[in-house]
Amino acid sequence: xxxxxxxxxxxxxxxxxxxxxxxxxxxxxxxxLIPAPFLSEKTGLDVYVKFEGMNxxxxxxxxxxxxxxxxxxxAGAKAVICASTGNTSASTAAYAAWAGITxxxxxxxxxxxxxxxxxxxxxxxxxxxxxxxxxxxxxxARELADNYPIHLVNSVNNDRxxxxxxxxxxxxxxxxxxxxxxxxxxGNAGNYTAYHRGYKEELAxxxxxxxxxxxxxxxxxxxxxxxxxxxxxxETLASAIRIGNPASWDLALAxxxxxxxYFGAISDEGILAAHRMLSQxxxxxxxxxxxxxxxxxxxxxxxxxxxxxxxAVLTVTGHGLKDPSWALKxxxxxxxxxxxxxxxxxxxxxxxxxxxxx
Ligand code: F0G
Numbered sequence: 356x357x358x359x360x361x362x363x364x365x366x367x368x369x370x371x372x373x374x375x376x377x378x379x380x381x382x383x384x385x386x387x388l389i390p391a392p393f394l395s396e397k398t399g400l401d402v403y404v405k406f407e408g409m410n411x412x413x414x415x416x417x418x419x420x421x422x423x424x425x426x427x428x429x430a431g432a433k434a435v436i437c438a439s440t441g442n443t444s445a446s447t448a449a450y451a452a453w454a455g456i457t458x459x460x461x462x463x464x465x466x467x468x469x470x471x472x473x474x475x476x477x478x479x480x481x482x483x484x485x486x487x488x489x490x491x492x493x494x495x496a497r498e499l500a501d502n503y504p505i506h507l508v509n510s511v512n513n514d515r516x517x518x519x520x521x522x523x524x525x526x527x528x529x530x531x532x533x534x535x536x537x538x539x540x541x542g543n544a545g546n547y548t549a550y551h552r553g554y555k556e557e558l559a560x561x562x563x564x565x566x567x568x569x570x571x572x573x574x575x576x577x578x579x580x581x582x583x584x585x586x587x588x589x590e591t592l593a594s595a596i597r598i599g600n601p602a603s604w605d606l607a608l609a610x611x612x613x614x615x616x617y618f619g620a621i622s623d624e625g626i627l628a629a630h631r632m633l634s635q636x637x638x639x640x641x642x643x644x645x646x647x648x649x650x651x652x653x654x655x656x657x658x659x660x661x662x663x664x665x666x667a668v669l670t671v672t673g674h675g676l677k678d679p680s681w682a683l684k685x686x687x688x689x690x691x692x693x694x695x696x697x698x699x700x701x702x703x704x705x706x707x708x709x710x711x712x713x
Contacts (some may be wrong), residue, residue, distance in 0.1 A: 410699030422518030510545030516711030523553025640675030
């Protein structure tokens with residue numbers, strides 16, 4: 356068996372790379388497409404979960420980052436910058452470390468999950484917390500990249516979208532065609548745009564006979580695409596998608612109309628309920644933002660708009676270990692702690708509700 360070589364080498368002839376491109380890779384992509392029997396039963400569909408938390412830094416960002424950093428190196432960049440709610444900064448920091456270049460990451464005030472911040476610190480990024488939200492961070496990052504010798508690696512950089520489109524290729528590789536429906540979280544809508552591009556290329560290449568309907572979900576307190584209006588003070592516990600002015604808004608609307616797609620909003624309570632359901636029924640641990648794909652599937656299923664027997668893929672974008680605190684809360688918000696007992700077999704058996712076998 357040979358090892359997966361990362362998305363650039365695996366999809367070399369479908370990306371804008373050449374022998375002049377240094378391949379900066381941590382072996383990203385090749386993530387599992389996991390059958391979800393519970394969700395299938397509950398919805399009457401054939402449901403699969405694309406677990407992007409299995410990428411090297413724990414999120415789908417690595418697919419785009421391998422391309423963005425490789426192309427930055429090809430262009431001779433010595434430093435890269437991004438604005439981030441956390442995952443992009445972790446990925447930027449890791450790939451820049453591998454490449455041996457400087458990275459700078461701009462993060463919003465106090466709203467980034469501990470796991471993600473730890474990653475950026477560990478990989479020695481220059482971390483600057485901006486007294487504002489993600490949208491403010493992105494504005495500053497864009498201006499810096501326009502006026503100073505630093506290369507922008509946010510998804511407004513097309514190399515990022517190019518790398519991320521490989522997720523659609525993998526889904527088609529696994530299923531033998533595109534699914535009927537694809538569900539995913541939406542923040543800047545870069546990934547929505549990327550999946551659409553990937554499927555569109557597969558369709559043109561004749562590797563699938565259909566374009567999936569792509570269903571994107573935003574948190575109710577940060578749902579500008581759903582409302583059609585920029586949100587000045589986006590709020591949600593799903594910090595990864597706490598974005599009020601999506602960078603790829605126009606591209607996403609074009610993708611929506613091309614796929615007969617859909618954008619919906621989910622409450623924070625709905626996100627946490629889906630987080631619990633996915634962990635408990637499917638064995639997949641994700642960060643809250645990623646659980647919105649599951650919440651979205653349930654919402655659309657209950658709305659009665661999905662055809663029975665159709666195939667659905669849910670992208671879950673980031674690993675649960677990025678932001679694990681949510682698993683340790685009950686539905687009413689109190690803390691969950693393990694039961695403590697003395698070193699005593701019978702006491703443990705009693706707690707497990709078991710009688711001694713005879
Ligand atoms: N899920 C996770 C876990 C994310 O980190 C993000 C975006 C998204 C979904 C949404 O993807 O922006 O392409 O629509 N995180 C960015 C970041 C903003 O800085 O890490 P999108």
